[in-house]
Amino acid sequence: MTAPLKHRTLSAAIVDRLRQAILAGTYPAGSQLRQDAMAETYGVSRIPVREALFQLEAEGFVRIVPHKGAIVSELSLDEINDVFDLRCLLEPRLLSQSAPRFSASDFAALDAIQARFETAIAAGDVGQWGVINAEFHMALYTKARQPRTQSIVAALLQTSDRYTRLQLSNTAAMGIAEQEHAELIRQCRAGRFTEAAAFLVGHIEAVRADLLRVVARSGAAGGATNSRSVALE
Amino acid sequence: MTAPLKHRTLSAAIVDRLRQAILAGTYPAGSQLRQDAMAETYGVSRIPVREALFQLEAEGFVRIVPHKGAIVSELSLDEINDVFDLRCLLEPRLLSQSAPRFSASDFAALDAIQARFETAIAAGDVGQWGVINAEFHMALYTKARQPRTQSIVAALLQTSDRYTRLQLSNTAAMGIAEQEHAELIRQCRAGRFTEAAAFLVGHIEAVRADLLRVVARSGAAGGATNSRSVALE
DNA sequence: TTAGCGTAGATTTTATACAATCGAGGAGTC
DNA sequence: GACTCCTCGATTGTATAAAATCTACGCTAA
Numbered sequence: 001m002t003a004p005l006k007h008r009t010l011s012a013a014i015v016d017r018l019r020q021a022i023l024a025g026t027y028p029a030g031s032q033l034r035q036d037a038m039a040e041t042y043g044v045s046r047i048p049v050r051e052a053l054f055q056l057e058a059e060g061f062v063r064i065v066p067h068k069g070a071i072v073s074e075l076s077l078d079e080i081n082d083v084f085d086l087r088c089l090l091e092p093r094l095l096s097q098s099a100p101r102f103s104a105s106d107f108a109a110l111d112a113i114q115a116r117f118e119t120a121i122a123a124g125d126v127g128q129w130g131v132i133n134a135e136f137h138m139a140l141y142t143k144a145r146q147p148r149t150q151s152i153v154a155a156l157l158q159t160s161d162r163y164t165r166l167q168l169s170n171t172a173a174m175g176i177a178e179q180e181h182a183e184l185i186r187q188c189r190a191g192r193f194t195e196a197a198a199f200l201v202g203h204i205e206a207v208r209a210d211l212l213r214v215v216a217r218s219g220a221a222g223g224a225t226n227s228r229s230v231a232l233e
Numbered sequence: 234m235t236a237p238l239k240h241r242t243l244s245a246a247i248v249d250r251l252r253q254a255i256l257a258g259t260y261p262a263g264s265q266l267r268q269d270a271m272a273e274t275y276g277v278s279r280i281p282v283r284e285a286l287f288q289l290e291a292e293g294f295v296r297i298v299p300h301k302g303a304i305v306s307e308l309s310l311d312e313i314n315d316v317f318d319l320r321c322l323l324e325p326r327l328l329s330q331s332a333p334r335f336s337a338s339d340f341a342a343l344d345a346i347q348a349r350f351e352t353a354i355a356a357g358d359v360g361q362w363g364v365i366n367a368e369f370h371m372a373l374y375t376k377a378r379q380p381r382t383q384s385i386v387a388a389l390l391q392t393s394d395r396y397t398r399l400q401l402s403n404t405a406a407m408g409i410a411e412q413e414h415a416e417l418i419r420q421c422r423a424g425r426f427t428e429a430a431a432f433l434v435g436h437i438e439a440v441r442a443d444l445l446r447v448v449a450r451s452g453a454a455g456g457a458t459n460s461r462s463v464a465l466e
Numbered sequence: 467t468t469a470g471c472g473t474a475g476a477t478t479t480t481a482t483a484c485a486a487t488c489g490a491g492g493a494g495t496c
Numbered sequence: 497g498a499c500t501c502c503t504c505g506a507t508t509g510t511a512t513a514a515a516a517t518c519t520a521c522g523c524t525a526a
Binding site: 009010011044045046047048051066067068 | 508509510511512516517518519
């Protein structure tokens with residue numbers, strides 16, 4: 001069951017594996033992840049598994065209760081809205097700072113990502129869609145000198161991906177996203193930065209609306225009305 | 234050298250210890266944290282130390298390079314501005330959502346924190362100042378239904394604390410902060426929420442300005458002009 | 467019946483021991 | 497003299513095993 005596993009450390013490899021598995025729904029929200037089972041599944045000891053779980057907790061994918069274990073975190077409606085609100089707030093800000101500093105090589109990188117995006121969509125590879133989408137967005141913000149915001153947005157994109165997978169196979173939406181990405185590149189090339197930022201908000205809102213529509217219809221998203229906000233401190 | 238150590242797990246205890254030590258400047262920015270040394274210092278094995286370091290990396294206090302170790306992260310000017318920009322963006326938003334939902338007990342909790350704040354300042358306890366300040370801010374946002382934003386802000390407050398300590402012993406600024414906190418409570422009690430949100434921005438900006446003034450004068454903040462933004466992905 | 471207590475089993479947490487990796491310094495060669 | 501390669505020491509990463517903690521079940525007693 002375990003493939004190449006070619007990362008720098010086992011822990012990092014397990015993080016990727018587990019994250020993909022959670023994103024793909026292999027471990028549904030609410031299920032418990034036992035260290036022993038994970039260790040055996042991936043053919044490693046429990047130490048790297050533990051470290052991976054801690055990492056995933058920091059990323060918000062699982063919740064760890066001392067002496068009880070790790071549980072795949074639930075997806076609440078409150079958090080969906082919060083995540084997309086944050087994206088609408090932070091991403092345009094990053095783009096405004098970053099886009100005016102783009103060089104030719106930056107645009108080339110964007111084009112390259114966009115190309116891979118198209119092939120992934122053509123192949124209907126939902127798994128790749130999310131990671132390439134995140135790559136594209138982050139590439140838009142490389143030139144922004146806001147390191148903290150960048151790492152926060154990177155995490156938000158991963159969470160978004162997790163939600164978006166709920167509506168799997170919605171290839172129509174994927175195609176729209178692709179066209180909007182192309183439009184973003186065009187506007188940045190033309191130097192229309194404020195317009196691009198506004199367009200970006202629309203792009204994010206479109207994804208959110210699409211997601212909420214599916215969630216509402218299927219009654220998914222465990223603990224919907226139940227706004228169980230994490231106790232801080 | 235090790236005190237009570239009354240936490241739920243050793244790892245959590247070490248996290249607190251190391252974080253305090255970094256905040257206090259015991260381990261200055263750029264210094265390497267050797268697992269072996271830490272383990273011996275705190276009288277534990279290297280496992281809880283490793284886990285603590287990973288946690289601190291997620292919080293942004295250290296940077297871990299595989300097979301090389303953990304290094305206390307540098308404080309760049311870019312990140313200072315980014316952190317305070319984010320606070321000015323996110324905290325008023327939280328307050329607007331939270332304050333209208335305050336009950337009597339919420340206000341009582343705020344008053345209690347404020348009281349402890351005053352005694353800490355009177356005692357000149359710089360270490361306590363930061364944690365109580367963070368507690369106060371988070372208490373302002375308890376009723377907001379934005380779990381992700383809340384956890385992000387909690388992290389930002391910790392980072393802020395780290396920067397703020399640079400200007401140690403600036404008791405004048407601490408007194409001003411205390412008065413502003415009192416004013417915030419007053420405005421929320423009076424139901425003047427939008428005014429409170431605006432005042433909050435001013436409060437945060439005041440702290441930032443104060444900090445930047447000290448940093449500029451002392452030429453502190455390692456790698457000042459050197460905007461070494463973290464490479465994402 | 468039901469509440470309280472204690473023990474057993476499973477699971478997590480921590481310690482100890484072993485393996486892998488990185489970087490520095492020196493021997494050898496062109 | 498400068499460069500390459502290799503070995504050694506130090507440090508981190510991983511495996512295995514022991515200790516601590518929690519949960520569930522069953523027993524006793526009111």
